[in-house]
Amino acid sequence: MAETTHQFRAETCKLLNILTHSLYTNHEIFLRELLSNASDALEKVRFLQTTGAEVRDPELPLEIRITTDKDNHVITVADTGIGMTEQELIDNLGTIARSGSEEFLKAREAEKAAAKPADEEKPAEETKADDEDEEKSINAEEPIVEHDDSKPDDASQIIGRFGIGFYSVFMVAKKVEVTSVSATGDGVPHVWTSDGTGSFTIRTLEGAEAEGVKRGTCIRIFLRDEAHEYEEKFRLEGIIRKHSNFLPFAIQLDGERVNTTAALWREPKFSITKEQYNEFYKFLTYDQKEPLDVIHFSVDAPVQFNCLLYIPGSTVDVFDERKDEWGPDLYVRRVLIDRHNKELLPSYFAFMKGVVDTEDLPLNISRETLQENVVLRKIGQTITRQLLTHFERLAKNDPEKYETIWKLHGKYIKFGFDSYQYRDRVAPLLRYYSTAQEDKFTSLDDYVSRMKPDQKEIWYVAASSMEAAKVNPHLGQFRRKGLEVLYLTDPVDEFALEAIMEYQKHPFKSVELAEAGALDAFPDVENAEPKPEPLSEEQKPELDALISAVKTILGDQVKDVRAATRPIDAAACLVSPDGVTSSMEKLMRVMQKTDGIPQKILELNPDNALVRSLMRICREGAEDDTFKDMVNALFDTTLLLDGYMNEPFAMAERSMRLLRQAAGWYSDLRK
Incomplete structure (x- = not known):
């Protein structure tokens, strides 16, 4: 004692x-x-x-x-x-x-080395090469070696x-x-x-x-x-x-x-039932709705880890009030190290739920050290590559299931445009509605397959909603030519396509930036409305007079007024003097915290019936109050289509005056 x-x-x-x-x-x-x-x-x-x-x-x-x-x-x-x-x-x-654990493992390794035949020992040169391999850039796409579930566990399970x-x-x-x-x-x-x-x-x-x-x-x-x-x-x-x-x-x-739930990610995939996967998901997330899909894999190289991730069957919001609650839980040999580790997944997979368990991190690593850990970044890159492969296969082999996933989580996948390393793999995963199929998503591959002969650009229109996109004044001419246009209704959509720049050597381009004559080479579709006759030489001065009168009436509400220089079918449209689309301009103004209505260029379409009627009215007298109301009403409507509202009370009063006059004229015509 x-x-x-x-x-x-x-x-x-x-x-x-x-x-x-x-x-x-x-x-x-x-x-x-x-x-x-x-x-x-x-x-x-x-x-x-x-x-x-x-x-x-x-x-x-x-x-x-x-x-x-x-x-x-x-x-x-x-x-x-x-x-x-x-x-x-x-x-x-x-x-x-x-x-003591380290000593125990060293003893086991010594026993293995003693039992190994001499000719299997690794030469000194190869060992040196292995050390040099560790110096490779973590951005290099090293081969992924998945774990063989048939091999028995050994002493490596020690924590x-x-x-x-x-x-x-x-x-x-x-x-x-x-x-x-x-x-x-x-x-x-x-x-x-x-x-x-x-x-x-x-x-x-x-x-x-x-x-x-x-x-x-x-x-x-x-x-x-x-x-x-x-x-x-x-x-x-x-x-x-x-x-x-x-x-x-x-x-x-x-x-x-206390601990009654098994570490399911450590079990061989072939031994786990769908019910077990679903039960573990509910245990992990408290979400009673079954997940849409499960991604379960084990990797032995370039780093050793197990990964079990779920695609939730309900919407996930991690960009607002729950912005800090995304990323899988990080375990080291079954022991939780960090909950919601954002280093393991890129933001465009933020909707994924699950766990990652690695053998290659120390148990006592601090949260600050985790953020700078090379092993962790290698794990994250490996997971990203595996997930991209999984989504690529899903989009190809089960498009209906992928469309369901896109409807719930596509707003996150879009942010893959910000990944220089993987944006080329994210692009085929993007989905949009289009003028060719407004009730079903289309991929960029599908769009390209439907392109007209000699069509070079992938056209899109950006707006706040499908309804706003459909009435865009630039869209009518594309419908006339049968050219498919993608509907971009999410603020990030246009950023994404501008960052990707092109797909299969076809540049992305907004319909608002189409140059004059850009569509002339394409024939009109069948049953297209006949085009009006071009302005005669006598009518051209009337157009100039109308432009001058409109400029005088609107004053500093517009930067300039001119005849349309791009294909539109509406009476008028607004154009940014900086050459950017209206949706991009709105985003830039929001980021700059700029209020008010921007001063833009008003373009009048001389082929539109309304503009030609205004030309005739202007010829009789530009000082007429009703003519001024019509010009202001045209500007109000064009502003609305551009996403702005100009003095709603004055707009309402002006509309009522025009309605009273129109009703009186119409009732006189019907007598």
């Missing part, structure tokens, strides 16, 4: 203080670390048993037991794992950053590697007692005790004290006064469910099992 005192070796009290108060910013993490250590200890026993090695107390169940003692403010975390001998207690707990997680317990503990019996040693129990201030004691249990002490490790945590919240059962249960819910061994809290 002799007790010996030891100093922490190789590290100072200052280092211990840094580890327990700076490395971990969230005190509840201490339980996650202890449970991970316990899981490792159990995994080691399971590995030894599966390899035929003898262990002490083989009848013990592999489990973790947590009990609370509120009277004495003590938490006990016990496992039936590998345990430690006296020397291992000194080595593993007496030296910060020494990992801890760096030996510092245990010391997080001193964030909440004023004293810690560790009682341990090795599964492979002499069976003598020892107690390691420390207050975390620089030294520890080792005591051997003998006689009655040693009776009934079985294989494994029991940690008694004497809580600090400010940490008594952790003796509450609901608090501990919440921490377990949040961080350690998917550990492979049962966690009993005061006699009740």
Whole structure:
């Protein structure tokens, strides 16, 4: 029963203080670390048993037991794992950053190396080449090697590697007692005790004290006064469910099992039913509607990880009030490291829900370090490539299902235009309504397949809605020629096409920017309304007079008035002097926080019946009040089609005057 005192070796009290108060910013993490250590200890026993090695107390169940003692403010975390001998207690707990798990894995690797034939050993030159490969740019598309589910698991399931997680317990503990019996040693129990201030004691249990002490490790945590919240059962249960819910061994809290859901992403795909996938989705997201699709894969190279992602069957809003709640949950060997990790998915897949579990990150990595981690970025790129491949196959093989996904989540996929690396793969996934099929989405591939001979551009019209797009004054001439036009009704649509620039060597172009004569080479469709006769030489001065009169009446409401220089069928249209489309101009004004109606150029269409009527009225007298009302009404209507409203009360009064006059003229005609 002799007790010996030891100093922490190789590290100072200052280092211990840094580890327990700076490395971990969230005190509840201490339980996650202890449970991970316990899981490792159990995994080691399971590995030894599966390899035929003898262990002490083989009848013990592999489990973790947590009990609370509120009277004495003590938490006990016990496992039936590998345990430690006296020397291992000194080595593993007496030296910060020494990992028993790391030593265990090294021993297993040494055994494998000893059993491998000499001719299979890797040459020194190849090893050097492997080191150089690590220096490759993370943007390089390395081959993805998916995991073979038929291969049995090995000791790589062990979590801890760096030996510092245990010391997080001193964030909440004023004293810690560790009682341990090795599964492979002499069976003598020892107690390691420390207050975390620089030294520890080792005591051997003998006689009655040693009776009934079985294989494994029991940690008694004497809580600090400010940490008594952790003796509450609901608090501990919440921490377990949040961080350690998917550990492979049962966690009993005061006699009740807490973790009852399996880590489904770790299971072979062929063994999982659709019902199991759906149940796990509901458990993960609290969404009672079944997901539209499941993407489940395991990768061994360029990094090792498991991924289980879902496409929700309901709309997801992560750009507004829930802008911080997207990205899959990141696990390291079944232990939650970060919820909603945005580094793992690009924003255009923000609607995806799920988990990612990797072998290649340390358990104690901080949130700040995660944002700069090369391994994490490689995982994110691999996931992105896998998802793009999945959506490409889905769009090709099951277009109806993909259209359903697009209706729910297309507003996110569109943002793939911002990815220089993958925008060429995102473009075929885009879907739009068009003049060719207004009730069904079309892809860019479908549009190209329907293009007219000698058609070079992919035409589009951008508006706030389908209804607004259909009455765009530039659209009629394209209908006359049978040229398909895409309807862009989302503010991001035009940005996306401008960023992509072209598709299959066909540039994107707005109908508003079509040059004069751009459509002349295409014949009119059958049953097209006949074109009016061009203006005669006598009528051309009348058009000039009308333009001058309109300019005088509208004044500084317009920058200029001129005859239409582009194909339109409406009486008039507004043109930006900067050469941008009306929808793009609106977005720019919103970003610049500019109010009011922009001063634009009014173009009059001399082929329109209304304009020709105004020419005749103007010829009789431009000072006529009714003529002025008609000009202002034309401008009001053109503004409305452009998305603006000019003095609604004056507009209403003017409309009523014109209606009274028109009604009087019409009633006189019918007499």
